[in-house]
Each structure stands twice: as structure tokens, then as C-alpha cells.
Amino acid sequence: MSDLSQQFAARIRAAAGPLVLRGRGSKDFYGNAPQGEALDVSGHRGIVAYEPTELVITARAGTPLAEIEAALAEKGQMLAFEPPHFGEGATSSATLGGCVAAGLSGPRRATAGAVRDYVLGVKLLDGQARELNFGGQVMKNVAGYDVSRLIAGSLGTLGLILEVSLKVLPRPVAEATLRFDLPEAKALETMNQWAGKPLPVSATAWCDDVLTLRLSGARAAVAAAVEKLGGALVAASEASQFWAGLREQQLDYFAGDEALWRLSLPSTAAPADLPGATFIEWGGSQRWLRGDIDAGHVREVAAKLGGHATLFRGGDKSVGVFHPLAPALAALNARVRSALDPRKVFDTGRL
Amino acid sequence: MHAHPPEHRIDEDTRSAVLAELAALLPASALLVDFEDLKPYECDGLTAYRQLPMAVALPADEAQAVAVLRACHRHGVPVVARGAGTGLSGGATPVNDGVVLSLARFMRILEVDPLARTARVQPGVRNTAISEAAAPFGLYYAPDPSSQIACTIGGNVAENSGGVHCLKYGLTVHNILKLRVALIDGEIVEIGGDALDGPGYDLLAVMVGSEGMLGVVLEATVKLTPKPQVAQVVMASFDDVIKAGNAVADIIAAGIIPAGLEMMDKPATAAVEDFVHAGYDLSAEAILLAESDGTPEEVAEEIAAMRAVLEKAGARELRVSQNEAERLKFWAGRKAAFPAVGRITPDYLCMDGTIPRKHLAHVLTEIARLAQRYGLRCANVFHAGDGNLHPLIMFDASVPDELERATELGSRILELSVDVGGTITGEHGVGIEKVQQMCVQFSREELEAFHALKEAFDPKRLLNPGKAVPTPRRCSEYRLTGSAK
Numbered sequence: 063m064s065d066l067s068q069q070f071a072a073r074i075r076a077a078a079g080p081l082v083l084r085g086r087g088s089k090d091f092y093g094n095a096p097q098g099e100a101l102d103v104s105g106h107r108g109i110v111a112y113e114p115t116e117l118v119i120t121a122r123a124g125t126p127l128a129e130i131e132a133a134l135a136e137k138g139q140m141l142a143f144e145p146p147h148f149g150e151g152a153t154s155s156a157t158l159g160g161c162v163a164a165g166l167s168g169p170r171r172a173t174a175g176a177v178r179d180y181v182l183g184v185k186l187l188d189g190q191a192r193e194l195n196f197g198g199q200v201m202k203n204v205a206g207y208d209v210s211r212l213i214a215g216s217l218g219t220l221g222l223i224l225e226v227s228l229k230v231l232p233r234p235v236a237e238a239t240l241r242f243d244l245p246e247a248k249a250l251e252t253m254n255q256w257a258g259k260p261l262p263v264s265a266t267a268w269c270d271d272v273l274t275l276r277l278s279g280a281r282a283a284v285a286a287a288v289e290k291l292g293g294a295l296v297a298a299s300e301a302s303q304f305w306a307g308l309r310e311q312q313l314d315y316f317a318g319d320e321a322l323w324r325l326s327l328p329s330t331a332a333p334a335d336l337p338g339a340t341f342i343e344w345g346g347s348q349r350w351l352r353g354d355i356d357a358g359h360v361r362e363v364a365a366k367l368g369g370h371a372t373l374f375r376g377g378d379k380s381v382g383v384f385h386p387l388a389p390a391l392a393a394l395n396a397r398v399r400s401a402l403d404p405r406k407v408f409d410t411g412r413l
Numbered sequence: 414m415h416a417h418p419p420e421h422r423i424d425e426d427t428r429s430a431v432l433a434e435l436a437a438l439l440p441a442s443a444l445l446v447d448f449e450d451l452k453p454y455e456c457d458g459l460t461a462y463r464q465l466p467m468a469v470a471l472p473a474d475e476a477q478a479v480a481v482l483r484a485c486h487r488h489g490v491p492v493v494a495r496g497a498g499t500g501l502s503g504g505a506t507p508v509n510d511g512v513v514l515s516l517a518r519f520m521r522i523l524e525v526d527p528l529a530r531t532a533r534v535q536p537g538v539r540n541t542a543i544s545e546a547a548a549p550f551g552l553y554y555a556p557d558p559s560s561q562i563a564c565t566i567g568g569n570v571a572e573n574s575g576g577v578h579c580l581k582y583g584l585t586v587h588n589i590l591k592l593r594v595a596l597i598d599g600e601i602v603e604i605g606g607d608a609l610d611g612p613g614y615d616l617l618a619v620m621v622g623s624e625g626m627l628g629v630v631l632e633a634t635v636k637l638t639p640k641p642q643v644a645q646v647v648m649a650s651f652d653d654v655i656k657a658g659n660a661v662a663d664i665i666a667a668g669i670i671p672a673g674l675e676m677m678d679k680p681a682t683a684a685v686e687d688f689v690h691a692g693y694d695l696s697a698e699a700i701l702l703a704e705s706d707g708t709p710e711e712v713a714e715e716i717a718a719m720r721a722v723l724e725k726a727g728a729r730e731l732r733v734s735q736n737e738a739e740r741l742k743f744w745a746g747r748k749a750a751f752p753a754v755g756r757i758t759p760d761y762l763c764m765d766g767t768i769p770r771k772h773l774a775h776v777l778t779e780i781a782r783l784a785q786r787y788g789l790r791c792a793n794v795f796h797a798g799d800g801n802l803h804p805l806i807m808f809d810a811s812v813p814d815e816l817e818r819a820t821e822l823g824s825r826i827l828e829l830s831v832d833v834g835g836t837i838t839g840e841h842g843v844g845i846e847k848v849q850q851m852c853v854q855f856s857r858e859e860l861e862a863f864h865a866l867k868e869a870f871d872p873k874r875l876l877n878p879g880k881a882v883p884t885p886r887r888c889s890e891y892r893l894t895g896s897a898k
């Protein structure tokens with residue numbers, strides 16, 4: 063446990079230009095290239111409070127995600143949004159602060175919710191080095207605007223996250239993974255139909271005409287769904303390897319340096335008419351695409367299908383990593399950013 | 414508390430200019446200016462505080478709503494959006510010399526997409542109307558405030574409303590995909606999207622729960638949830654509130670997230686039993702309702718597990734609903750708790766703090782002590798699963814100083830919630846009612862950040878002014894005089 067908030071405050075006060083906040087760098091690849099001086103926040107770490115029966119954990123931003131997940135696992139609980147670590151090597155380097163700032167969620171997102179859905183509170187240092195608390199350690203809280211959820215996914219451009227409180231959930235008792243041979247359009251339709259039924263689906267993945275589906279929940283519910291849906295049952299060890307591989311993008315599909323696009327679409331959107339191999343998650347809402355495809359074209363197609371496109375990894379970032387916003391929304395985003403950081407201490411351009 | 418409706422004065426010229434402009438923009442039936450027409454709008458569910466607005470506008474479409482906003486913005490006239498007026502914190506209480514923008518005529522369900530499991534609706538659509546429209550597809554809109562027959566989705570978004578099933582299915586913020594919002598200057602922004610996320614900052618999170626102070630919701634796309642095959646509820650009675658509180662923690666510790674987990678204390682049970690005749694155990698100090706939903710097998714498994722936990726925790730009587738009618742009967746009392754208490758007292762104030770559950774015993778003991786000190790009765794209804802406590806303070810406004818004592822007691826209860834690490838409001842919003850307790854929960858700098866955020870949306874501070882976020886001056890006054898314990 064170490065508290066470095068005073069040091070960070072001093073750095074913020076002394077900052078002449080923007081500060082690029084960095085945990086252990088597991089998500090350096092993500093977002094526009096930030097402009098500014100690096101500030102390593104990974105030393106500010108430690109679990110501050112964890113009470114399993116309150117379903118809440120509070121930890122400093124530099125705490126390794128792995129440490130948090132281990133503490134939760136010991137009590138039979140988990141981070142339901144399955145955040146990807148994207149750490150190199152065997153021991154993940156991802157930190158809690160980076161996880162919240164990047165706002166990335168894993169395979170369970172479509173059914174369990176995203177990072178932002180589990181953020182209960184944050185402690186921040188703002189651009190004037192003031193320590194601010196928003197939200198709290200309780201499940202329901204509508205006092206004041208919900209700044210803590212706004213911080214999720216803000217990529218360090220609104221303030222320095224010192225501490226986060228997250229809602230946690232019990233791990234499911236039972237799990238089963240099924241495989242089905244289905245072409246893309248049919249797989250999309252099937253995923254959407256099943257999502258409309260009271261089935262304990264917790265994750266879906268489609269690639270190369272194979273749909274993989276994970277069921278999680280009470281033993282009886284999972285067993286009943288396995289019976290009902292048919293398909294080929296995947297052995298437990300292979301299944302857990304597959305879902306972990308997907309969460310960390312270590313499956314073959316994600317290998318190599320080719321650009322990786324992320325299309326965030328309505329789950330029912332038709333298959334995107336774009337070149338490149340496709341991998342579908344989140345019941346059809348998250349679709350990956352490999353290849354050096356023209357950014358303007360990808361974005362046009364994504365927008366027509368009702369969503370947006372992000373250049374997730376690789377490729378030429380000069381096209382802008384994130385989908386351009388409509389003018390009125392862009393102006394509002396800019397006003398919100400400067401409202402919270404008028405000195406532009408965190409205005410690194412990463413988002 | 415010592416709430417009062419916000420003041421805002423405009424001069425006579427501005428007044429006649431804006432009224433003339435509104436009269437030109439709206440059909441006569443959509444602009445109310447006479448005393449008797451304005452009267453129904455003088456308060457929301459927080460009836461202790463009333464204020465007549467200058468006018469009420471009832472636009473029928475987006476163009477009219479935007480025109481009203483533009484006119485008010487140009488003339489510097491405050492605007493208070495209003496749904497069904499069931500809010501309990503004075504969020505929709507008018508501002509004098511301001512315009513109430515009623516969304517009552519925006520009541521169309523624009524689209525239900527069963528495959529995508531979404532509904533696109535206008536803001537004046539009632540919460541239950543969405544579930545009714547989705548029912549033929551085996552879907553429903555999950556957040557279920559007890560006021561759901563009356564309250565609107567626009568109001569739900571503004572308050573981030575919850576309900577008895579939110580422990581498992583989330584609050585409003587977890588169930589909204591996209592909002593079409595008019596800013597005070599009439600500009601339209603679409604926030605969120607039809608996908609699960611949108612580019613840019615998560616402004617959806619900021620809009621939800623913003624109490625009508627950042628923008629006016631003109632359309633909402635909500636998520637629909639598959640209706641569980643079956644649901645069953647266990648009703649457990651305890652001879653001790655603390656045992657009941659511990660039983661809640663035990664259920665969670667057993668790895669169960671019930672579909673609903675609610676508690677009522679003895680005074681609350683007595684009030685509702687008299688009203689709905691649900692068969693509650695009147696001699697119990699506390700009653701717990703724990704619901705399970707899902708497939709029949711799953712529910713059987715979970716109910717058995719919960720029974721075991723509750724028995725071990727010392728429940729003295731357990732009843733499991735045997736059919737849907739009985740399940741609804743068990744819930745009817747809980748859902749009618751506010752009106753039931755309303756029947757046994759001329760007036761009541763409903764508090765809304767959330768506390769870490771482990772402090773329940775301490776908080777209930779303190780509330781009882783405080784109630785005695787202020788010479789008032791208090792019944793407690795508790796969203797036990799998520800720690801959201803509704804003490805209902807009973808009083809008689811016609812007795813001199815009872816309102817004063819009730820609001821004082823309310824203030825102390827809210828401060829108590831903050832003291833134990835909780836919050837002054839879990840789902841009803843700050844409004845005018847709890848604006849001073851914001852000074853207890855937030856520092857001057859945090860409140861400044863809220864004001865800055867407000868100005869990013871509404872630089873002239875015309876949307877619902879004087880609500881939810883106190884000025885630094887009000888806080889210094891309150892800190893000097895108000896919170897003496």
C-alpha cells in the first residue's frame with residue numbers, strides 16, 4: 063500500500079503542459095498518440111476496502127488488476143465486465159486505473175454490462191490538483207451529476223484517478239460452452255433471438271462460420287439451456303482457454319500486425335459489407351475487422367449500420383483512432399472537457 | 414432541509430415579451446397562464462412546497478418544444494421540464510417567473526424492436542406503458558419504480574430511478590441506450606447510440622440522473638429484458654431488525670443476487686397490511702421479501718438456498734408464494750408502502766439515503782432515537798439488497814412547527830447516512846428538498862465541479878435553476894446554522 067497522491071498533486075501544480083497518465087502501459091497501444099509529459103501513476107496502489115457482503119471493492123488506481131481479481135476470487139466474486147488486461151507475458155501488468163480510464167470490457171459485456179455500469183465512485187485529482195470524490199461506495203447514489211461514470215473511458219483526459227470503487231458480483235456456479243456451425247447472417251440472427259429469451263447466455267463469439275456460446279448461472283439453468291439449445295459441448299478446459307484467449311485477444315484471429323478495427327453496431331445490424339476477416343462478439347454488437355481498410359470507408363459503413371468504428375490496434379493513426387462526433391456533440395464534449403479541466407493539464411488529445 | 418422553491422425574477426417587459434412569443438408559437442390549448450390552470454402544476458410529489466410558475470407550455474412535438482426553449486433562452490427565462498410530477502424531491506417544482514415545460518403530450522411509443530430488444534419512446538410515455546408494449550414479445554422494461562403506473566420515462570431518466578428489481582437488473586442508467594436531448598438554446602444532441610457504446614465521453618451517464626438541469630429529453634431508446642419464465646418470492650419474518658439485516662448479508666455471502674430483496678419494519682408493515690391485506694406477520698419486527706426469477710429449475714434451486722440461509726439467520730416464519738397471484742399479493746404491500754403510510758398520517762416526508770448495509774442496525778437505532786427526540790413517528794421501508802433506505806416521517810402540516818420538525822428530522826437522517834459512508838439520495842434525487850445536505854456530502858471544490866459541468870450544458874443556468882447543486886454561499890450559511898447536531 064502506498065499513497066502517492068501528494069506527489070501527483072505537486073506534479074499537477076508544476077505542470078507547464080499536458081500530463082500523460084500511465085499505469086503500467088498495457089494499453090499504450092490504444093487511443094490517439096497522446097501529447098505531453100508522462101506521469102507514471104502505477105506506484106499509487108493497494109486495495110483500500112473490500113467487503114464481499116456489500117458487493118463493493120475500493121482500490122487505488124495503480125493496483126494491479128490481477129491483485130484485485132485474486133482477492134475477489136478468494137471470496138467467490140468477480141468483476142462481471144471481464145476487463146481485458148492486455149498485459150504482455152505471463153503476469154499481467156494492467157492496473158485498475160488503466161482499466162477504468164480505457165473503459166474496455168470483455169466477453170460478458172453484452173449481458174452483464176460495461177466497466178461504467180460497475181463504477182460506483184472515484185476519487186480524482188483534477189487539473190488544479192484538488193482531491194475530488196464523486197459517487198461513493200454504495201450501490202445507489204444520485205447525489206450530484208454522475209462524474210464517476212463519466213470518467214470511465216475518458217483515457218486520462220479529465221483527471222487523475224486516485225481511487226475507484228466498483229460493484230462486484232458472485233461468480234456463476236455453473237458454466238457451459240456450446241459450438242454451432244453457422245454462417246455470419248444466420249449466427250447474428252440466432253444470437254439476437256436467443257438474447258430475447260430468458261436464457262443464461264453470458265458470452266458469444268463468432269468467427270469462420272462457427273458460433274461459440276457461453277452459458278453461466280445456476281446449475282439447473284445452465285443444464286436446461288444446454289439441453290434446449292443443442293450444439294456441441296466444448297470441454298471445460300478448452301472452453302475456459304478460449305474465453306480467456308478472446309478476452310485478452312490472444313486467439314489466432316488477433317495475431318499479427320495487420321490493423322484491427324472495432325465496429326460497435328446495433329446487435330441486429332446486417333453483416334458489414336467490408337473486406338477483411340470478421341470476428342463477432344457481444345451478441346452482434348462488437349465486430350472486429352482485420353486489414354488496412356480505408357478509414358473513411360469503414361466509418362461510412364459503420365455509421366450507415368447505426369454504429370461507429372474505432373481503429374483499435376495498428377494501422378495508421380493519423381486517420382484518427384475514434385469515430386468523429388456530430389458537430390453539436392463534439393462541441394458539447396469539448397465544453398465538458400474544459401469544464402472539468404480548464405487548465406488543460408490532461409488535454410493530451412488521446413481520446 | 415428547510416427547502417424552498419427557487420426564486421427568479423424577471424422584469425415586466427421581459428414577461429410580456431416572452432408570453433407574447435410563446436402565445437404565437439403554441440396553440441392556445443398548449444399554453445396555460447391562468448391561476449386555476451397553473452394550480453395543478455404548483456408542486457410535484459413533494460407537496461409541502463408549492464410555487465406557481467409564470468406559464469405552463471404543453472408542446473406536442475419537437476419543433477414546438479425547441480421553439481419554447483429558444484424563446485425562454487433568448488429572454489433569460491427559466492425552464493422547468495416536467496413529466497408526471499411524481500418526483501419526491503421537488504425536481505419539478507416550478508420556479509416563479511419561469512416556464513414549466515410539460516412533456517405530457519409526448520406520449521408515443523415510436524418503435525419496439527423485439528429482435529434488438531429496444532424501444533424508442535417519447536419522454537412522456539409512462540414506465541409501465543413500455544412494458545405493456547413489449548409484453549407481446551416476451552420482453553419488458555426492467556426498472557420498476559413503485560410509481561411506475563404514473564411516472565414517465567423522461568422523469569425516470571432525470572432521476573435515475575430505481576425499483577425493487579434493480580439489484581439484479583440495474584437502475585435507469587443501466588437500461589438506457591440513447592437519448593435525444595434539446596439543450597436550453599434549442600440545439601439537439603443525440604447522446605449514446607443504438608450500439609452498446611458511442612464515441613466520445615460517456616455523456617449518457619451524466620444526463621441520466623441530472624434532474625432536468627442539463628437538457629430536455631425528447632426521445633429515449635431503452636433496453637428491453639426477456640421476461641423470466643417464473644418468479645417466486647419468500648417472505649420471512651424476524652423478531653429483530655438486526656437479525657433481518659444480517660440475513661440480507663448472509664444471502665449475498667451465499668453468492669445469491671435475488672431478483673428483489675426488500676425489508677419493511679413493524680410500523681411500515683402495519684400500515685400496508687391495513688391497506689392491502691397481503692397477510693403480513695404483524696407481530697414481526699421486520700419482514701424480508703426475497704425474490705428469485707428465471708427458469709423453473711433455477712428458481713427452485715435458488716428459493717431452496719434462500720430458505721436455508723433465512724432459517725439459519727433466525728427467521729421465525731417463512732412463506733413461499735405458491736402462485737403468481739400470491740407473489741403479486743406479497744409484493745403489493747411493499748409497492749404500496751408510500752400511499753399506505755399516506756393513509757395513516759395527514760402528511761409524510763420520504764427520505765432516501767443509501768447506506769453500507771452493515772450499518773443498518775446502527776442507522777435504524779439512531780433513526781428511532783431521533784424520531785423520539787423530534788416527537789414524530791417514522792416507518793422504514795428498505796431496498797435491503799442495495800442499501801437504499803426510505804424512512805417515512807409522519808407529521809401533520811396543520812400543527813404549528815410539525816413540518817419544521819419533520820424537515821429537521823429528515824436533515825438529521827440524511828446527515829446520518831453520509832456519516833456512515835453513504836449518500837443523501839439513492840433514487841429520488843436532490844431537487845429542492847435535499848439541496849442543503851449536498852453541502853454535507855460534497856466539498857466546496859466538488860460542488861464547483863458540478864457547477865462547471867452544468868455550465869458546459871447550460872451557460873446561462875436557466876434549466877431548473879436552484880435545484881440539486883447548492884451555491885457556495887448557501888453552503889456556508891448552512892454549515893454555520895443548519896447542521897448543528
Ligand SMILES: Cc1cc2nc3c(=O)[nH]c(=O)nc-3n(C[C@H](O)[C@H](O)[C@H](O)COP(=O)(O)OP(=O)(O)OC[C@H]3O[C@@H](n4cnc5c(N)ncnc54)[C@H](O)[C@@H]3O)c2cc1C
Pocket residue numbers: 457458493494495496497498499500501503504505516536557558559560563564565566567568569570571572573574575576577624625626628629630631751752840841877
Ligand atoms: C408513490 C410513489 C412511489 C415512488 N416510488 C419510487 C421508486 O420506487 N423508485 C424511484 O426511483 N422513485 C420513486 N418515486 C419517485 C418518482 O416517481 C420518480 O422520481 C419518477 O422518475 C419521476 O417521474 P415523473 O415523470 O413523475 O417526473 P417529474 O416528477 O415530473 O420530474 C422529475 C424530474 O425530472 C425532470 N424531467 C421530467 N421530464 C423530463 C424530460 N423529458 N427531460 C428532462 N428532464 C425531465 C424534472 O424537471 C424533474 O427534475 C415514487 C414516487 C411516488 C409518488
